[in-house]
Amino acid sequence: MRRTHTHRLLFALLISAILFTPAYAQRLNAPSPPLKLTLPLKDGSVRFAVIGDTGSGTAQQREVGDMMIKYHALFPFDFVLMMGDNMYGGEAPQDFENKFAQPYRALLDNKVKFYATLGNHDQALQVNYENFNMNGKEYYRFTKGNIAFYSLNSNYMDKKQVKWLEDELGRETAAWKVMFFHHPPYSSAKAHGSDGQLREVVEPIFLKYGVDVVLTGHDHVYERIKPQKGIYYFVSGAGGKLRSGDVDKQSGIIDKSYDRDLHFMLFEVAGDQMYFQAISRTGETIDSGVITRK
């Protein structure tokens, strides 16, 4: 009996010690940084956001959604590209609600369209979901302004898909060619890293047809890869799950990375300029810059 009391007392002391440490108190009371937009908001530009590996249904995923709507007020983007793993651990109707519709409800209500790609946790029938705008297709293309977006199914890059990609790129007339899919051909992350066999198949096609930018997820971090053979690669795989400390900063392939919190990205394309900004769950700008099309 006395022993139980002692244990309770020690436990209470331990909890108090944790709660009243300055670091914890600071974290609880830390004010969010003021929202800062680095994008130029040019007239007639194409504006979109990017999120990846979102479908955890956690409070943190919802906080990213909340931050996106705050930035939407500053930077009214029209659509969002999803990098796959849209739903983890099951796809019952309630999962669609908890892991997608609810976190992004405010954006959906603002008529922001989502364009999804399939990750290694996504079932094939997601292509028919009304809010993913995939039109029943595992890989598809759409254009916005002077940009052609290609969503690929990197889980299953078979001969048929490769042929489709070559055929479409062969007759492409849009100025910008942007690919988005789940597995990153280049990544420093320790958990997965570069997908070499996928790169072996798609990179020659990207080079042949002058692809400008490749957006991916899978690794639960943010990475801006050093341009590879003239192509810009981003890994944006921490919209709902984080693998803290996963970036290998010694890899030599990264220009900028972030693996301390969840994030999303904003893009603005005006003529030959593509501006980008990566933002953390709490609103901190973690990267920004501009890509000029050759």
Add this chain to the structure above:
Amino acid sequence: MNKKRYIFIWVFVCLLILASGVAVGQKTQNAALAEPVVVSPADKAAIDAFEKQVKSYIELCNKVRANVPKLSTDSTPEQIHAYRTTLVNSIGSARPNAKRGEFFRPETADFIRRTLKTEFQGKDRQELRETIFETETQGVVLRVNYPYAQSAELSEMPATLLTKLPQLPKELRYRFVGRNMLLVDRESDVIIDYMPDALP
């Protein structure tokens, strides 16, 4: 002078040996990666039999799907769930006596195993093999006519491998679960057949 020349010749010979060693090593690795699978007449017959089986499955599936309400491209989660459930049950009912090995017959399995063995050679392919083994497939019941567990991860099928395996129609997919290779109905995720110990 003679001593200097002697040293120079030895350094030159050593460099030559080193360079040739590297070149041979590279060639061996590249050759291993690029080595095509030799398709014998027996293999060709096995592939033909496999494709014939696939074709008959598609015909059967088309009949099944004709009796299932069509899923639109702007469906609600409830409609998707109902469609999948109906499809799983309908495919199961249409193939009540389905058993393992109907598609992956011994001759086809032998060809696929050799293809996999060739494909998974080399250091980078070893990493790929490990990635497949690390895929979280808990909950998947390896049984014909059973749906692949929705909570389980899907292993990425290597793009380089897919160019070497018999091409499947859009209704079917190859998939790995550990060392086993599965043939899965794409929409319903029902396991149509599987091949144990496919990966080396």
